[in-house]
Amino acid sequence: MQPADARGLKGAAQAEALAAGVLAGDRLAVARAISRVESEQPEAHALLAALHAHTGRAHIVGVTGAPGSGKSTLVTALAQCYRAAGLTVGILAVDPSSPFTGGAVLGDRVRMSALSGDSGVFIRSMATRGSLGGLSKSTGEAVSILDAAGFERILVETVGVGQAEIDIAATAHTTLVVEAPGMGDEVQAIKAGILEIADILVVNKADRTGADRTVRALQLALEMENSGGKTIRHHGQLMRFGPRRPASEPEAPDDARKRSAWRVPICKTVAADGTGVEEVRAQIEAHREWLLASDAMAHRQQVRAAHRIEAILRAEIHRRILARLPADGIQAAVDEVTSLKLDPYTAAARLLNRFDSSD
């Protein structure tokens, strides 16, 4: 994070021009801006700083679920519903198995082409490799760019596994978890963690046998979750350290009431032919209304901000470590650990001592 004056006037001027383009809704500027944050170019900071005051208008919808659940098809159909309702839509695919990301089979491409050529839709896939923590950071930044560009609904497609769960919960206002019948263990998977981030559950491919069984399993899992009293959702890492109510302290009855007022609906869809998708859209809008009416929206915005700040801190600290550690020191440490002369903790401690003393 270089100071602005060290970054050079050219970079600052470019960032300013790009920000103006994004704010004017210029598609090429939006695409370029996302590329800048994705490749972590220095002027990305100035760009995002310039855009930040113009964000906060879009409603951000996370769409997550196992590969094969038909997330991408649902996202496409949802975007069509929103367009029919007169709203503009940005789509970010953060999923290596997503057809948006290049792995499309023919049918998906045909369905997606329904969106192409519509200036009210912007589709972008995000690279899922790259620097550590970079995925979460650049996705949050791409969302901000689409928000500043005036897209009214932003759909973010991710695979719901591990860290991606935490990231999507901390990035989206409304999180959809998509299931499909006949995937057996997937209903179990949901119980193991994905369920607690869901604001809306979707059973896609509902024309397949077993759809009702999947719905019942999800209902049961929801009831179990509710009876377990799990009320704290969407908590970012950094937020735990803020002065807010710690998890051990019981929440005020009023807070609990507001929070428990949203009952997670289960929608059945056949996204491939559009069946049930309008109902999903209606539920997203209902959830948005609920968030705005309660204090939940303010809470989610705070979690989102904390998550973004933390991602930046982490990336910056990581950059500093790699920049300051002498390469020969790293290799020496790796060699000593490999030859069993040194354990990784002692090796890391020695590297950190060199890092600290180079401050």
Add this chain to the structure above:
Amino acid sequence: MQPADARGLKGAAQAEALAAGVLAGDRLAVARAISRVESEQPEAHALLAALHAHTGRAHIVGVTGAPGSGKSTLVTALAQCYRAAGLTVGILAVDPSSPFTGGAVLGDRVRMSALSGDSGVFIRSMATRGSLGGLSKSTGEAVSILDAAGFERILVETVGVGQAEIDIAATAHTTLVVEAPGMGDEVQAIKAGILEIADILVVNKADRTGADRTVRALQLALEMENSGGKTIRHHGQLMRFGPRRPASEPEAPDDARKRSAWRVPICKTVAADGTGVEEVRAQIEAHREWLLASDAMAHRQQVRAAHRIEAILRAEIHRRILARLPADGIQAAVDEVTSLKLDPYTAAARLLNRFDSSD
């Protein structure tokens, strides 16, 4: 990373006793040791330091693939094959959808029970939530504990998505990628990244229709990969910064020859009834022989060491940030970002200034 003398004699003595238990192969000690690294308790450092010199004997096998591919069933069947061959097996499940992790349907539990009561098998599921980067770190550490305890083959089951791909490739000596027919996009998903970490491809549920089509698609994808000349595998993040040959520099013909000598096989299995699993075991052993005969094993050990050191550095720096940043400062930053007064980069820079000046 506190110095040893600050940690207290009690913790050090406990770590020593636990290390002795692990080295003696005491199952309770192994279970406790893994719990210590999972919950990141201070004595975990001393424990791992004491164990490190006794590691390096186990062969580590990563098993990855989409939910529904039957990874857990394959891992169970593989463990049975290894037991029949007289080798001891440790199993780590790092997958929220794994039956090992608690999401078992009845059939899986029955199959897994074939392993229970066998002192030559140790099964453990790892929590997939927790501190950032903690998953990768604690998995690597649990592998070391099982290694030091004398388990000869360690099977690590993960979902093959995003960061988990990089982690498993950097943790395992041999990586299996498991597919199942009829999952449509999954073959595409493999092209998008999972394929390049595979040492062995397994088409499980091969009695289903479409198995041969999946095999052909994988063969085609492998040929495309080979013709693309992608030769550098299993590169950890930190290794990029070492003095080793940079990616842009062509590798020596001799290195290229040794590396290209391993041709990724495609195995067909029906893990549920054991069909084809012995062949998978044979291929793992063949890959192990190849690694040991070429310089590839040394390279993988280096990547593994670099990955572990980096995970420790990252966790430690992250801990320092959170410990030193004043809680009111974080909340103030979050509030300013939420109210659009400050962008996240400027907020993060201000927090870092406070962090730096508190050094």
